[in-house]
Amino acid sequence: MMRQDPKAIDDDPTQALRARGVRLGQQQGLRLQWLSRTFGPLVHCDERPSPGRGRTIVLLDPPTGAGAELLYGTLTSHDAVAIPFGENPAFDFLKSKLTAFGTVGTSADGPHELWWGGRDWPAPETAPATTMGVVSCHPTTVGDLHVYHLRRSLQRLGLPFDIEAIDCRPGERLSAADKADFVARMWQRHREPLLYVEADVMFQAAPGLPHLAGCDFAVHKWNGWEMSPRTLYFGRSKAAETMLTTWREIASTYPDVWDGYLIDQAWSAVTSQIALDTVWLPRSYHAVAGEAGVGNATIVHNLKPTNADLGPDPDFAEVARSPRRAGRVGALESLLVVRSKVKSGRGVTVILRDVEGSSARATADSIERLTSAFVADCGGFGRLELSLCSWAPEVRMARRAALLADNMVLEIVPGQELPADLFAATAASEAMRRPASFNAHRH
Known part of the structure; x- marks a missing residue:
């Protein structure tokens, strides 16, 4: 994350992170604002903490094993770690060292899972504002x-x-x-x-x-x-x-x-x-x-x-x-389900495979482009179901689940060039009446 005015980031984390290529939904932005008020200002992972102050570390790229150890060593009970691309298994090792505090799910506006955690839950300083x-x-x-x-x-x-x-x-x-x-x-x-x-x-x-x-x-x-x-x-x-x-x-x-x-x-x-x-x-x-x-x-x-x-x-x-x-959905399940305005029982499953060998940024970009393409032109499909798969066995399981749901199946890899009319072209293909696979040429 770019070195920006912490106050500006805290006031509007959604816009600040969008400038860095991170697409957050409204609820995810509200959660980041809550984190900045509760733990401390949003900062980059390599920024040193101020003495006696907490911070909310926004992590956009998965650290190496040594990097995760170093980051963990700098954390105090007053710090929180926020991962806007929490759906990516590349962050799982770091998450395994931390205590998971919560997640905010995906939507068409924010197609990534926001994960947040830290060393351990801090003791609440005030009583609840209202009763439960x-x-x-x-x-x-x-x-x-x-x-x-x-x-x-x-x-x-x-x-x-x-x-x-x-x-x-x-x-x-x-x-x-x-x-x-x-x-x-x-x-x-x-x-x-x-x-x-x-x-x-x-x-x-x-x-x-x-x-x-x-x-x-x-x-x-x-x-x-x-x-x-x-x-x-x-x-x-x-x-x-x-x-x-x-x-x-x-x-x-x-x-x-x-x-x-x-x-x-x-x-x-x-x-x-x-x-x-x-x-x-x-x-x-x-x-x-x-x-x-x-x-x-x-x-x-x-x-x-x-x-x-x-x-x-x-x-x-x-x-x-x-x-x-790791506080996320697995390959057998859909990371993201987007429903179109078309009244149709037909669904399309997109399997984003080879995630383990791709960068978190490339995977995130593909998720956003697929979501935007479906919202712009659903091709007559009633819903989009997107699954992230790292290995071939996960791809097979996700494909089997999609076929059982009678969905059309598309397989792509992160960074792959996609036609603007991806879903309309898929709907018009000759394999319309039976599950099909679409493999575009990788860019």
């Missing part, structure tokens, strides 16, 4: 004694709450559909942001972090990759409502699937279509009773402190673990 409501539900068969500690802890902290008993089939636990329906009812009943927790938890402090961050959705990731449905935050935004609705629809369609996987799939679907502002809750929101350091936790869960509590399904989406650790 805590909601929870439990089977009618377990009785009120099951929620005794939850209720008492909320009363002690003076937090508003709504706890209900839910009917379910005899001898069974509440399903993901039961929980999603309950949260949806609570979202309609109340007007404040909601924090859903399992009934067997206890609060030790007021949960101010999600509200301070002003996000749409917040969740904790077990072991860095597996989303836990035990603590879920939903803001009052349209994006938050979309996340809740999507979770509810998926849960009702697959009622027997583990709820952790369903919330993961809902997040993946929503963050690829709208600028969903997600916060990754720290372990203090998912502490286990009896483990070391639990006295400083915000929420304590009644789980056994063993590896077995990392999820009931040891085979959970192994292919998605690496992307989730």
Whole structure:
């Protein structure tokens, strides 16, 4: 990033970064403004921090292994790192050394995923400006004694709450559909942001972090990759409502699937279509009773402190673990879904392959050109689905998923020259009635 007036960058980071070839959406720009106010002014990664001051380091190019180590060594708990091209796996190594704080999803206006993190979450200096409501539900068969500690802890902290008993089939636990329906009812009943927790938890402090961050959705990731449905935050935004609705629809369609996987799939679907502002809750929101350091936790869960509590399904989406650790969608999923104004059920999947061997800038430029081309002329397609693939196996999986969805398939590489009427030409090709592949000559 060019050395510019820090105040100008902080006031309008969207325009400042656009001058450097970074295309951000409105919500992503707002998040960068929040980072600059919370941690410190936006600076280049090689700028030295001022004594006693924090900074928000904007990273446009992935560092080498040694560079990542050097950058990490300069960070303090007052610093944040923002990666506007967070969808690119070239940044994964650096992310693995940092604590992920949050992401802002993609949209036609901002076709990249903004990732932000740091050494560790700083302690909030102020209380939430307004309250959030805590909601929870439990089977009618377990009785009120099951929620005794939850209720008492909320009363002690003076937090508003709504706890209900839910009917379910005899001898069974509440399903993901039961929980999603309950949260949806609570979202309609109340007007404040909601924090859903399992009934067997206890609060030790007021949960101010999600509200301070002003996000749409917040969740904790077990072991860095597996989303836990035990603590879920939903803001009052349209994006938050979309996340809740999507979770509810998926849960009702697959009622027997583990709820952790369903919330993961809902997040993946929503963050690829709208600028969903997600916060990754720290372990203090998912502490286990009896483990070391639990006295400083915000929420304590009644789980056994063993590896077995990392999820009931040891085979959970192994292919998605690496992307989730890096806070992004994987090759099997669409990084970006753009819907056109044309009322058509036909979709086109663009596979951007060989990403691992290309520069982050070239990949980002191709993403932006593809998105702009589709918005300008969709060729009659109802939607564009864009997937990033580093290796041939990922390409095969993405192609298979696209064909199962009956999408037309295009494969390109970063930096490849594309015709201005790419999608119109594709729609007019003789392979219109069956999945086809388009390979333009590389520039």
